[in-house]
Amino acid sequence: MLPYKSLFLINKNLKTPVYQQITNQFTSLIRNGTLKSGQKILSSRVLSEVLGVHRKTVIMALDELLTQGWLETKQGSGTFVAKSLPEIKPQKLKESENISIKKAGFSFEQKPILCREVVKASDKLHLDDGFPDPRLAPLLDLARAYRGNLIHGNSYVKLGYGDTKGSYWLRQELATYLNESRGLKITPENVLIVRGTMMGMYLLTTAFVKANDYVVLSEMTWASAKINFQHAGANILTIPTDENGIVVDALEELCEKYLIRLIYVTSHHDYPTTVTLKADRRIKLLKLAEKYRFIVFEDDYDYDFHYQSKPLLPLASADEVGVVLYSGSFTKSISPAFRVGYLIAPEEVIEHLSYYRRIIDRQGDVMLENAIAELLHEGIIQKHLRKSLREYRERRDFFCELLSQKLKNEVSFQIPEGGMSVWTTFDKSIDLVKTAENALKNGLYFSNGIQHNLPNNTINATRLGFASSSVAELEKCVEVLKKSILNI
Structure with a gap:
């Protein structure tokens, strides 16, 4: 006879129902070999007396174990540990049964380039x-808009599955806003809503960059961008940056030697140096992209904050042949906590990227996207900026x-x-x-x-x-x- 009273620890103060505690502890005893395949279980009446719980509670636990296949009954004989279970050799208990598993039971490749410290916000x-101050953000307006979108309108539509390209309302408002503020000429069909620039870049590399493709970055660049392209297996080529931005002449030399697939640029405020890519280099860069047919991924991470006269319009505003993929987000406008960004590209590119977006993130936070659309429509975000x-x-x-x-x-x-x-x-x-x-x-x-x-x-x-x-x-x-x- 097993010492059931010492094997089962019932705590009626826990949120976990007592019958579930019994069920969980039974399965643990079977897994660790204490209860063996074919072993007879005490009757519900005796078990309830031993454990000091109501018989109905024990019956609920036993029924659950029978349903899950841990136990089986034999008419006239009682209840037993299922014989179909594989034989489990008893293992020595460690200091605690609740020690988390640290090592995987299978092999996998760990890429060192992905192992980076995560910088978290602190009160220090x-x-x-170069992050925004969330204390300035229009949080009350955003909360109002979010709540309104959550409780009003057709709940089946608003709270169901939506367009993988993102909220159509936000895409409409963004198209209007970006056309007015950045000189773009786009429609909602040129907009893909993503969780942020990182997600947009991952979609880009997955869809358009193959192993051994040549990708050009500035010598000092955003580490996350470089890692994305390295993860895709691209060959990384670099060009220098001076007081006028990336040296486009160096890019031209690379184009004459290699079949360039893509260049990543932060044209408005170079990362990390913050310098602005000057007009003559912008023109030459677009001409090179048109001539050699490579992608220009323009990361415009903080366009709205330019202090010397008016900000220069993005490369995307002068792109007439569809080589620029333009990326931005509300991370720098509002707060990093609100994961809403956008990719601007030719319609067929947006359609293509939406297929890839669907398999990693079916859709974003539609309520948040609609709330931001409302604030754009009301001019609140523009006022905040x-x-x-x-x-x-x-x-x-x-x-x-x-x-x-x-x-x-x-x-x-x-x-x-x-x-x-x-x-x-x-x-x-x-x-x-x-x-x-x-x-x-x-x-x-x-x-x-x-x-x-x-x-x-x-x-x-x-x-x-x-x-x-x-x-x-x-x-x-x-x-x-x-x-x-x-x-x-």
């Missing part, structure tokens, strides 16, 4: 990669003045024409990695800049984001940064 001081632009310009000016005053011997930089961060080069005598570590201990986060280094060339520079911190917070950030600097 931060000079981040104008207000944020003024605020971020003030923060940029204040932060740059602080750097000039407090760290004039330690750093050098150019005041950015736009964007949310300052590309900052530290004096060679400063160990940037150790300084970042020291700053974190003192309550300030900023990137150590390792990802921007070139082969055999330590840039010793990083992006210091100013937009997500108030003026008072920026002042504290610079104080901590100054105290944290460590010379080699």
